[in-house]
Amino acid sequence: MKPCAFQLYTPSTLEDALEALWELTEEGRSVKVLAGGQSLIPVLNMRLATPDVLIDLNELDSDLNFISPDTNHIKIGALTRHYQLETSPLISKNVPIITEAERLIGHVAIRSRGTLGGSLAHADPSAELPLVASLLNARMTLQSKHATRTIPAAEFFLAYLMTSMEPTEILTEITIPTLPGRSGQSIQEFALRHGDFAIAVAGAQVTMDEDGCISDARLTLGGVGGTPLDMSASLAPLVGSRPLPEDIERLMKEICQDLEPDGDIHADSAYRKDLAITLSTRALVDGLQKVKDS
Amino acid sequence: MNYVGQDVRRVNDGRLLRGHGQYIADIYRPGMAYVAFVRSPHPHARVKAVDVKQAEKVLGVLGIYSVDSDLFPPLPLLFPYSTLDAITQTPFGREVHHVGEPVAMVVADSRYHAEDGVAAVQVEYELLPSVAEMTRAMQKGAPRVHSQHPSNQAAIIMQDVGDAMEAMNQSPVVVTCDIKMGRVSCAPIETRGLLAEWNEAGNEPELHVYAATQTPHMMQRIYAELFQINERQIRVQAPDVGGAFGAKEPFYVEDFLIAWVAREMGRPVVWIEDRLEHLLTSVHEREQLHHAKMGLTHDGRILSVTDEFLANTGAYVPWGVIVPIITSTLIPGPYKVPNYSCKGTVVYTNTTPLAPYRGAGRPQAAMVINRLLDRAAAVLDLDSALIRERNLIQPSEFPYATGLMSREGTPMVLDSGDYPALLKMLKEAGEYARWQEAKGGESTSARAIGVGIAIGIENTGMGPHEGATVTVGTDGHITVITGAASQGQGHETTLAQIAADAFAAPMDWVHVIEGDSQKIAYGTGTFASRTAVVAGSAVKLASDQLRGKMIDLAAYLLKSGQPLEMAEGTIRVVGDPTRCISFGNLALAASGQFPGSSYTLPTAPGMSATTYFTPAGATYAAGGHMVVVAVDRVTGKVEILSYTAVHDAGTLINPKIVTGQIQGGISGGIGTALLEEIRFDDEGQLLTGSFMDYLLPTTRDVPDMTIQHLSTPSPLNPLGAKGVGESGAIPSPSAIVAAVEDALKVDMVQINNIPIQPMMVRNSILKSVATDREAPTHG
């Protein structure tokens, strides 16, 4: 469990990093950027990836580590660590689901190194932050030496551990909408042990109108497909109503019908589907409760 | 003040917690080379050719050795048994019998380069049919695990007391229990590791091995046999060892190959097992499938127990078939079973070998008897504590002859205990009555609560022997050397407590040295919960002997016929502390005055005594566990709400260390019951090759526990101690299964498999045939 030999390059500015990434990729070398290393290093140690060069982003805090408010949005630098998100009052006030999600990610040591950008770029379909990014349709800013583009989460996650990033691009910034008024967010997950990647996970955001009817509802599922699955379109029957938990459960059974999750030794396909129904029901009910409580 | 019985702080912790431990991977020898193994990716194959040409060119590679290098004999059989058809592993054998068997080794200037070399070695295999599952391996026409061996049956183990069949037929009430226990890994934090170095400069070659081992003297003896040299030429040293739990007990092919290649290359060679190698090649345990029956009277008294089981031993028998033998002798446990029969069939499969892991066959035994009692309690509508009370061996019945033969081949006699008192304490400490009431109403809701109890016993402190050399130095300090070897249990503290008491000396005057075959001639090792009893008794006997000698010499030197006492590192006349001599001066006197002088003292030279303790038989520790769980009937997840254990380890040397051992054992038991399982596919490919898939309990999965002690001293050793290292792991899985079944009573779910996976629980609830209940909703 030792990695193959690689070269390590530690640029001190984002420009240098982008330049190096561009040049090396052009030369045909296989390059990986290194953020918190909590996913990449195990992959290297098991020799599942054998890059020629690692570009270490860890000296780029001044460019890539920030949490800054904007109108109706928060902008977060890709190198922001899990623990910073977990403990930020700005985040817990404006995007409380991130605070909740962070508590479910790994353990303290992992959260003090792992980053938002790394988590999104790694694109594990069971991971919490990709789920939240999909739920809220966060926008990803991707930079290369020659161009910058911003795409919505829906266009970012393509398949299992696969995103639409080009080999020459670095994810630099994530823009996340803040919690609208009269809204509640919830993330519900099932993992075999605390801190494990989820077997299944559901994120929800519900907004009520002044009469207490649902005006908007969003739902994303993780662990039951190759990417986080945005189920929001199927929630139309809830809009304009004041559903009881039983009503929500009935709808969840319906919309989870067609899921075809892959199974493994710990959770087969049917069990994951069953969990998806439970967790999505719990997430929507909890989201509604939070609006009522506030 | 006596130290024995006190919560003395562990003397090693400061050093270990600050990262100053010296484990194998911390040891450096000049010129040292590093090994990585090429391991078979196939569960059963013949190695046709090994091509090392590319690998030899890899940067840093110093040498490559493989099945082509030499012909080695199979490893010696450590535990013969009458019906055992033994197959032990052959280093670099031509036929591989499980995934992970070494077929070549690459030696390089770093582990990194060695792994580069491994990747470049090409091996051609001829694939052979394989079988991983033991039931299948026993079927007609199953693939042969060893192609030269017509049968996959390794051994048959039979036990008979009374006439169990007849008594079963006569029993008014009969219940059954079928249960499969999953295979687990020992998973110490420090994996295996070995550093070997030969010195060929002297008159005869000398081998020095640093090994993360539980059994340094056994390794020394096996090296002597394999290299055809004398024990004096071999030094095996266990430095700090980071846990073992059984994994570091057998002698492995790597242990031979590393020492062999160090000689071939004429340089020190080190190998540190990585986690994948550990999960693939270090011994596993637990995997057994039981079909058991119990016959009882209408008032719940046991008349007969029968059990038939299969035990997987993997591809070899590295520790004989001790595990299933122990299971077969301990099923009756603390209960009176007048008629008993058991037939265990031990099966070879193309998987990693099995050998003792903490508990060694006893958790399986405790599972069988305790589950049978719970089934009977349900049928008879008896409280599960009450049915146990009715069947426990009574304190007046000790020594209790079970009618069985123990694993040593002698009649199995339980030495001492008070099981009714243990159960009573357990019910009180665990608030049994309160929980029975509290769980009530919730059972049909999404969160169901259940209570389980189990009692298990453990044969501990087994032979053949352990020795101790106790020496007083000229500074007055006391050195204790034993053949046991610590893997973190705290011997440096507990054995020092025993010696300090004997000499009435302060703790920090006593220094315990272990795990070095050069320091004491013989040793057995640390396993089977034996060190406190066997090494502890040896320390006591040697200390007492030395104490006598010191008193004799002091009386001579002080010219005193009056009674003497030891205090503060001196020997003094009782009532006249000014007439005294220090330990240091005694030692100095006993070493002789100066070179050339005459030795005139009445005691033999030196201030040292060596004594071996040979226990007459096992002493039986006991543990009762009570656990309360909440089961989420919607997700199937089990949460432990309360855990209580009452334990009888006889005389406690250090209660805090005993509590820690039990806590650790229970943590393992929680893993066995709820999380941990090594899985193979049907052919024998490992499916759980990392801690992502092999789920160890973390601190979040292990609850706070209430642990209490009951003490019935053993009559079999001078301390009155009983072993404790494994006991926490023994009744725990059974108690947890009982609690889960109790929680799911309304669903009539029976747990027939551990670990209890949430998926399995949920599926059983969904498939349940129980009518009188509310199916859980998803909310």
Ligand SMILES: Cc1cc2nc3c(=O)[nH]c(=O)nc-3n(C[C@H](O)[C@H](O)[C@H](O)COP(=O)(O)OP(=O)(O)OC[C@H]3O[C@@H](n4cnc5c(N)ncnc54)[C@H](O)[C@@H]3O)c2cc1C
């Ligand atoms: C024991 C353990 C438990 C864990 N549990 C969880 C869990 O429950 N939930 C969870 O979500 N995660 C979990 N993780 C993973 C953790 O969250 C990681 O932090 C995360 O997956 C990757 O972030 P990183 O910063 O460490 O990225 P790295 O490991 O450094 O990189 C991961 C991948 O992303 C790429 N990358 C990184 N940053 C960028 C960037 N800015 N632009 C482009 N590409 C980039 C890398 O090239 C690499 O391919 C766990 C990890 C461990 C070790």
